Amino acid sequence: MNGSGGHSTAPEQARLDVAEVSRRFGGNLALDRVSLTLAAGEILAVLGDSGCGKSTLLRLIAGLDTPDGGTIRIDGRVVAGRGAFVPPEARGIGLMFQDYALFPHLTVLANVRFGLNRLPNAEAESVAMERLREVGLADRTASYPADLSGGEAQRVALARALAPRPRVLLLDEPFSNLDSGTRERVRADTLAVLRQTGMSAILVTHDAAEAVEIADRIALMRAGRLVQSGTAEALYRAPASPFAARALGDIIEIPGQAVGGRIETPLGPLAAPPSLAAGAVRVCLRPEAIRLLPEGEGVPGRVLRRAFAGSLARLDLAVAGLDAPLRLTVPQAHDTTERVGLAVASELAHVFAGTDDGH
CATH class of the missing domain: 2.40.50.140 (Nucleic acid-binding proteins)
Incomplete structure (x- = not known):
């Protein structure tokens, strides 16, 4: 990626390639020709204030909405744009939102198994247990969401998102509902799991410290546009504008x-x-x-x-x-x-x- 919003990685080399994607809602241009790439095993933070378009971008990648222009590829396959549209369940995308969206009537184990209904029961349970072990909650399989702390609920949501082994994991402000002490601990635990599993992930956040701690690269957005991208150090030492300078410290x-x-x-x-x-x-x-x-x-x-x-x-x-x-x-x-x-x-x-x- 470069600071002007261009994408320098060829689509066949990228796990995810977003090219010149735009989205308009009435008279509001929510996304203006945004381009970015995500490599296999890379964690990218999309950083920006509320209303800058970062959650809209995530919805387009997930297939929950369709772009008005541009293309989105996953492993070289066009999933949106050029007349193509692949539904969310066929994209190999994992989703984790800030409210976690756990099913209150299902146990922790059943919540994690929910996305594995195509597997035989024994295999689905084995995979769900493995994901729960990865997030340190193998002893809470019979608990219900109401019995969990905020940090535990967040880890169950992470295990559920990781259960089908998605090609790309999308995390939309996943730590914003946690208090500051819990947030730091859960953030560190989440990062450890992502690294351990080699997951390709995009984290949407308005917290610069969170982006710096977790991501390999940061894509800085403002008013629907990608204004600069690169490592945290590159953005800190060579900001492209006063806005970019303020964003990183x-x-x-x-x-x-x-x-x-x-x-x-x-x-x-x-x-x-x-x-x-x-x-x-x-x-x-x-x-x-x-x-x-x-x-x-x-x-x-x-x-x-x-x-x-x-x-x-x-x-x-x-x-x-x-x-x-x-x-x-x-x-x-x-x-x-x-x-x-x-x-x-x-x-x-x-x-x-x-x-x-x-x-």
């Missing part, structure tokens, strides 16, 4: 003016990329790009507020030319007086032409 945005091969900013001059045209720019800085210096060095700043944060301290600094205080986090042991100096590492600055958000 804390960012400090300051105005700048490109002129004569350099960028003038309230935090001092920065080296300008060779291709950057003269004019207004937006500079996005990770917190580690800004260094705190003794008073009298660098650009002067005045400490407005210092807040305790465990081993760290949060500083609000007034800097000439900035409309709002500059917020930095420094080690608690850092000796800060009322006035300090500031410097920016040019190589860690992300510079974008113009002043709008960009895609």
Whole structure:
């Protein structure tokens, strides 16, 4: 995949290939020519805010909806588009939703067996038991969903989705209904199971930390479009826009003016990329790009507020030319007086032409 939304992996090499897929609901273009690929054994996170189109994309891949344009292939076979439509049950897709959708009147074992009705009873039970062992719930076969904790219900749903050994597993915000402590544990358990089974999976989430922890690659979506994709490190170190920069961690945005091969900013001059045209720019800085210096060095700043944060301290600094205080986090042991100096590492600055958000 590339940042413009193109797909670079040939369909025959990909477990899943989504090419130029669009979906419109009335006057709303929910998906705008989205392209992505998923390799065998890969975990891809589709990251974005509510309403960006990520769940619509999942429904199209699953066969729960049909695209208005583009094609979807699974193992090289067209399952949607070009006049073809393969129903959900014939696509080899596993689904896991945030509400888990367990059948309350069935036991845990019966829930996991539900998608195995084409197998003989003994074989279906054997497969279901194996999946429950994989998720650590072999001792809860006779329990009912009402008897399970949120984390246990999530693991039963995972076992049921994995039971038929799907070609691709789709997970739609699967951890969002769990409290924070349970969420981290279940997330780690789920990742372990996916790795152990070699499952190809797509995780839809609005949580950047979740995407970073689980996925091999991240596809970042906004307003129905794929705006950038790549590893978490690539997106963090080389965001394609201010929006992409904000999506993968804390960012400090300051105005700048490109002129004569350099960028003038309230935090001092920065080296300008060779291709950057003269004019207004937006500079996005990770917190580690800004260094705190003794008073009298660098650009002067005045400490407005210092807040305790465990081993760290949060500083609000007034800097000439900035409309709002500059917020930095420094080690608690850092000796800060009322006035300090500031410097920016040019190589860690992300510079974008113009002043709008960009895609």
